[in-house]
Amino acid sequence: MDHKTYVQNTQNLTDKLLDKYIPSDQSEPALLHEAMRYSVMAGGKRLRPVLAKATYDYCGGDEASAVSSIHKAMAALEMVHTYSLIHDDLPCMDDDDLRRGIPTCHKKFGVAVATLAGDALHVIAFQLMAETGSSQVVLELAQAVGTSGMLGGQMADIEAEGKVVSAEEVRNIHIKKTGALIRGAVRIGALLAETPGDTLKRLTHYGEMIGLAFQIIDDILDIEGDQKLLGKSPGSDSKNRKATYPGVIGVEAARKEANRLIDEALSVFNSEDDSALQYLARYIGQREH
């Protein structure tokens, strides 16, 4: 199977897992389950679950136990990501109307239901991680999402709005806000495959590099992008006076930095490696939405 097919299959698998693990909108509380499904099933690249699975497979993770370990972690990672988007889109935060090409959760269901839908995805994510039986991956998720990770980045992002920030400060916001969960996805895949420490260390570096590159390219696309491909309004960062890489160092230098990070991510692999992880790093470097 070529890498492109592998990634598509894994995206499809993720969709099936999400459908399996989010309670039915026929069961109570039906409206809450409907709101959770609405945001999660709206699509997206499923990057974090795909990275987790590709890492698991790269590390020779056991195929027989995948259903009770990496599959649950994949669904959990996408749920946490979606919860963060739902809360980020709220009127008190970025106040966005569009996400993944459709109205944001609060536009469709109201702010109260959207707040609870985010909270509920957050809980199920931890539940699924715990169901793998590994307390270590629960801790890994908590670290990625907590105040030294994603939530710390969201907070710093809010505090930086409208202020003059340095490239170093933007870098720190991006590493936490976007990078921590991407790094966490890679590490969780490696931990569930019981990877030895030296490989875990290499892959952690890979995760950190692609995580930062991903957000820099997101910033560039926000300036240059096409609404139809992006699924959200381009220019929303500058509307919200967000701290961005191209805003601080310019588009050209930002693109160069992203390329450098992708190269560094690729450098952790051995010369004989030809894995989906390398394909994904190149994909992130070249993506247009």
Added chain:
Amino acid sequence: MDHKTYVQNTQNLTDKLLDKYIPSDQSEPALLHEAMRYSVMAGGKRLRPVLAKATYDYCGGDEASAVSSIHKAMAALEMVHTYSLIHDDLPCMDDDDLRRGIPTCHKKFGVAVATLAGDALHVIAFQLMAETGSSQVVLELAQAVGTSGMLGGQMADIEAEGKVVSAEEVRNIHIKKTGALIRGAVRIGALLAETPGDTLKRLTHYGEMIGLAFQIIDDILDIEGDQKLLGKSPGSDSKNRKATYPGVIGVEAARKEANRLIDEALSVFNSEDDSALQYLARYIGQREH
């Protein structure tokens, strides 16, 4: 030590644990940590951690390993409870100005920071539960908080606002919204003490009964209570047209039902038992704030 002193000591221990496990407001993101501390350290009865510890001790939980197990669970339970209060108080939900006698988190820090502070307490709670090394208590917390528990109750509560509801519907809301986490606190204390199944079953019933009684009395106090003792505006339930027990069956019948539930909670103990759990059940039955 008499039961009253035991409860006071355990409340004080809870305060120390919360101070220990919430990151310092001197560390970044400082404002987020400050908001988390503001809401958590505002006081409160610490009922859930006290119940968890009293259950752990009733079940003969190991004193030596308490620091790495029940102590972490105690802090986690209070953090989850506080997160639910912060999100419940938001303008999109109950829109309350006062909590525990001081301005609500969003009144003090704004809606964005309050939303993130709730999210962050939610994460640390799961982190601490995972640090006990028991995936089982992580699952127990997730079940108590998820859409078949607390969040399901919050959702049903919103949907019932302004509608005519039956006593059965109010009961179902209360069992989920308040009861599930109180039940979970008792079960987590028992599980960490490695209690055998029959005792766990008895204590689960105790937790269910006091959880429902607690919310019924909360409803009564909301009608009859004194703002100074309650720490929040009395009458806010009727202002928000909430589904309440006294609203449906009257104050007198509600009081009688609470007494019946407390008696049933007490019935799970053996005749020779004289534990803090029994004291707490009686305390819940008689509390005035």
